[in-house]
Amino acid sequence: MTDAQSLQDEVAEKLKEYLVANQLRQTRERYAILHAAYDIDGTFTIEDINNILQQNKFHVSNGTLYQTIQLLVQANLLIKHPFSSSAAIYERITDDKPRSYQICGNCHLITRIKSKELAASLDSYKPRTFAVSHRIVYVYGTCPKCQRRMRIQLRNNNKKT
Numbered sequence: 001m002t003d004a005q006s007l008q009d010e011v012a013e014k015l016k017e018y019l020v021a022n023q024l025r026q027t028r029e030r031y032a033i034l035h036a037a038y039d040i041d042g043t044f045t046i047e048d049i050n051n052i053l054q055q056n057k058f059h060v061s062n063g064t065l066y067q068t069i070q071l072l073v074q075a076n077l078l079i080k081h082p083f084s085s086s087a088a089i090y091e092r093i094t095d096d097k098p099r100s101y102q103i104c105g106n107c108h109l110i111t112r113i114k115s116k117e118l119a120a121s122l123d124s125y126k127p128r129t130f131a132v133s134h135r136i137v138y139v140y141g142t143c144p145k146c147q148r149r150m151r152i153q154l155r156n157n158n159k160k161t
């Protein structure tokens, strides 16, 4: 069995537990949406999931798609990233290791920070009275592409004046 397949099996089992515990129906749609989300390594929008489902010739209504994604967030199977782009950004949760991200305030590009020091520091935070489910840190700023664009804009403005 491949790692990708065992990950899919593992999350399907977690979804099943969540649905049973909350007395919700186990529908084909819910599992299809979960598997589509877990096919994506990185961030995605609901539109991306819709495209995967369409490629697989699996039709779900927008309402079902939207509600299922919210359900997967509540079930701790997806992260909903908190920032103000036009479409909400989601990501699968593949392990309980700390995660840290850089977010560009201009284009909303979101990238994973791969810092062992930051991860170790987050990992060492173990509060006594608060049950931690996952650890996420966001660093806001300007991505290299936007910095370059801003420099060019500034240069062009200076030429005009």
Ligand SMILES: [Zn+2]
Residues within 6 Å of the ligand: 104, 105, 106, 107, 108, 109, 142, 143, 144, 145, 146, 147
């Ligand atoms: Zn940017």
